[in-house]
Amino acid sequence: MLAFARLLFYSLSCLSTSYAFSPGAGASGPPTADSAAVQQLVNQLDAFQSSPAVRYGTVALSVRRVRDGQELIGYNARQSLPSASTLKLITTATALAVLSPGYTYTTTLEYDGVIQDSILTGNIYIRGTGDPSLGSGRFTGYPDQSTLIKSWATAIRNAGIKRIQGTVVGDASLYADLTTPTTWPFGDLGNYYGASLSALNINENLYRVTFKPGRSVGAATTVARFEPAVPYLNFRNTVTTDAPNTGDQVNIFGAPFQTQQWLTGKVPLTSEFTVKGALPDPAYHAAYALQQQLVASNITVANPPLSVGGGLPATVDLSASRTRLAQYQSPALADLVRETNFQSINLYAEALLRTTALALRKSVPSTDSSISVLATYWKSKGVNLDGFRIRDGSGLSTTGALTADNMTGVLTAMTREQAFTAFYGTIPVVGQSGTVRSLARGTAAAGKIRAKSGSIEGVRAYAGYFTSADGEQMSFCLLVNKFTPGRNRDVTAELEKVFVRLVGLTAR
Structure with missing residues (x-):
C-alpha cells in the first residue's frame, strides 16, 4: 500500500x-x-x-x-x-x-624543405587530425597499417625522393596536452582498451604479442612475435602457463611515452596465445613504420624517426611551409x-x-x-x-x-x-x-x-x-x-x- x-x-x-x-x-x-x-x-x-x-x-x-x-x-x-x-x-x-554523419578525418603526408637531385633537404611529416581508425583495417575498402604505410612510401618515391636528409616526423601537434585522462587506472594503460589517444593514431594504437606457452602448468612462456614490430620497446615477460581453456589472464603494464613494458599474468596451455597491448606513442610508431618501409624501398633517411605533440617538446620547426604528398580520408563519422x-x-x-x-x-x-x-x-x-x-x-x-x-x-x-x-x-x-x-x-x-x-x-x-x-x-x-x-x-x-x-x- x-x-x-x-x-x-x-x-x-x-x-x-x-x-x-x-x-x-x-x-x-x-x-x-x-x-x-x-x-x-x-x-x-x-x-x-x-x-x-x-x-x-x-x-x-x-x-x-x-x-x-x-x-x-x-x-x-x-x-x-x-x-x-x-x-x-x-x-x-x-x-x-x-x-x-558524413564528417571525415583527414591525415596528410607532407614534406618541408626542397627536393633537388632526388634528395629531400628537409623532413617528411605525417600530420594527424585525430582519426582513430587510421590503418586499423576494420573498415571494408580502407587500408590496414601495412597497406597504408606502403602507399605513403610509394607517394614519396613518386615525388622523386631517393634520400631524405632529415627526419620522418609523426606530427600529433594538434593536441599539445597529455591526452590520457588522469583518472584512468594505471593497470589499464598498457592494455589495448587503455590505449591513449593521439592526434596521430595508427592501428588503433595497439600491437599484438603472441606467447608460446610452456609444456606444463606453471611453466614460463616465451614471446613468439609482435605484430606490428615494436623493437623500440623493452619488455619484461613474467607470464606463465595455466590450464587449457582458462582464457586471457594477461595484464600489460606500461604508460604513455614510456618504452618499458611489463607482461604479467597467465595464458592457457595451447600452441600459441595472442593478446593486445597499447602503443605508448602512436605518432612515433607511425613515423617508425614509415621509415622502415622507406628503407625497404631503398629510400635512405639520415636521422631516426621522431614524434611531436601530446605534451612532447617540438624538436623540429613545425611552422615551416610544407608541401602535400598524399592525403587520406577516414570512413564517414556514422x-x-x-x-x-x-x-x-x-x-x-x-x-x-x-x-x-x-x-x-x-x-x-x-x-x-x-x-x-x-x-x-x-x-x-x-x-x-x-x-x-x-x-x-x-x-x-x-x-x-x-x-x-x-x-x-x-x-x-x-x-x-x-x-x-x-x-x-x-x-x-x-x-x-x-x-x-x-x-x-x-x-x-x-x-x-x-x-x-x-x-x-x-x-x-x-x-x-x-x-x-x-x-x-x-x-x-x-x-x-x-x-x-x-x-x-x-x-x-x-x-x-x-x-x-x-x-x-x-x-x-
Whole structure:
C-alpha cells in the first residue's frame, strides 16, 4: 500500500530516493504510464535492490517518453553513479549532432624543405587530425597499417625522393596536452582498451604479442612475435602457463611515452596465445613504420624517426611551409560511431570527444575542457545535467559518474536532432548484435531494445531506446553499481527480467 501511495503521490524532492516517479520537470499529477505495469517493475527493482547481489550497492533506472520528455520512471535516477561504457552514447550522440554523419578525418603526408637531385633537404611529416581508425583495417575498402604505410612510401618515391636528409616526423601537434585522462587506472594503460589517444593514431594504437606457452602448468612462456614490430620497446615477460581453456589472464603494464613494458599474468596451455597491448606513442610508431618501409624501398633517411605533440617538446620547426604528398580520408563519422557503440572502443570515443569539442570551440586544451564543452552543449538543449561528473569520453574512468536522469535527458534531446536516425542505427540490438547480442535471447525483449552496454569492476549498465507496448518510443538508462563480487550471473538474470518488463510498459 505504501509503495502504491508513493506511485500516486510524489514530489520532485523524492527523485533521489528508490521510489521516484516523475512525469517531467515542473509537472504534477500521477504518471500517465500504466500504473500496474509500472508498480510491478518497481517491485522487481525493490527486490533486486534488497537481494544478495546488490544489497550493498545501488540500482537506478530512468525511463523517459521521448515525444515530450516526460520521465515515467525514476528509480534512484538522481544519484550519480559510474556509467561505464554507456557514456559512449553521449559522446557519439554529441559528435553526430555537431559534426554530421558524413564528417571525415583527414591525415596528410607532407614534406618541408626542397627536393633537388632526388634528395629531400628537409623532413617528411605525417600530420594527424585525430582519426582513430587510421590503418586499423576494420573498415571494408580502407587500408590496414601495412597497406597504408606502403602507399605513403610509394607517394614519396613518386615525388622523386631517393634520400631524405632529415627526419620522418609523426606530427600529433594538434593536441599539445597529455591526452590520457588522469583518472584512468594505471593497470589499464598498457592494455589495448587503455590505449591513449593521439592526434596521430595508427592501428588503433595497439600491437599484438603472441606467447608460446610452456609444456606444463606453471611453466614460463616465451614471446613468439609482435605484430606490428615494436623493437623500440623493452619488455619484461613474467607470464606463465595455466590450464587449457582458462582464457586471457594477461595484464600489460606500461604508460604513455614510456618504452618499458611489463607482461604479467597467465595464458592457457595451447600452441600459441595472442593478446593486445597499447602503443605508448602512436605518432612515433607511425613515423617508425614509415621509415622502415622507406628503407625497404631503398629510400635512405639520415636521422631516426621522431614524434611531436601530446605534451612532447617540438624538436623540429613545425611552422615551416610544407608541401602535400598524399592525403587520406577516414570512413564517414556514422561508420566510426557504429564501431564505437557496437564494439565499445574506448579510443574511438576519446577521439570523438576531442574532435567534437574542437568543432564547438577552437581552443580546447585538455580532456577536462572538452568535457566542459560537451556539457555546455547539452545544457543549451535544455538537458538537466545536475550530477553529471564524467571524467572521459568512454567511461573507462572509475571515478566518473552521471545520473540515469542525465542519460535519458541527453538521449531524449538527441531524438530532436537531424542526426538522430543515423545515431539510432549505431546502437546495438538486444539479443542480436554488438555487445548485447547474447543478452535476453529468447525473451520478449530480444530485438525490441537498442542498448549500449557498460561494464567495469562492480558496475553493469545499459542505456538506449525501446518502443513501449502501445507504440511510444522511450529512452532508458539502467545502472547497477557495486554489486556483490561473484554475483554476475544473478545480476544478468535480473537485468534481463527488467528488459522484459520495459517492453511491456504502456506509456500513453
